[in-house]
Amino acid sequence: MFGGPPPQLSAAEIRAQEEEANLTMQKVIVGAVLLYLSPFAIDVVKKIV
Template sequence: MFGGPPPSLSAAELKAQEDEAIVTVQRVIVGAVLLYLSPFAIDAIKKLV
């Protein structure tokens, strides 16, 4: 709006942002799976003890 559009990103900067986004999505998926499986793991550990 004021001062014109932001400068366009270079190919390296776009690739770095894409890589960071991919890693973030993978971490969220792994965290969700771990949270889903944690009650089953806790129950299995309680049965062993």
């Protein structure tokens, strides 16, 4: 509309963006699991100390 369509990405650029997206999703999943397990870990540490 304002300046035409964006330039086409090369196969290498598409592959790099897909790998970055996969890595980001893995980080989000690991972070969610760690946040879910953190209260249990805190309880275990409190019982040990």
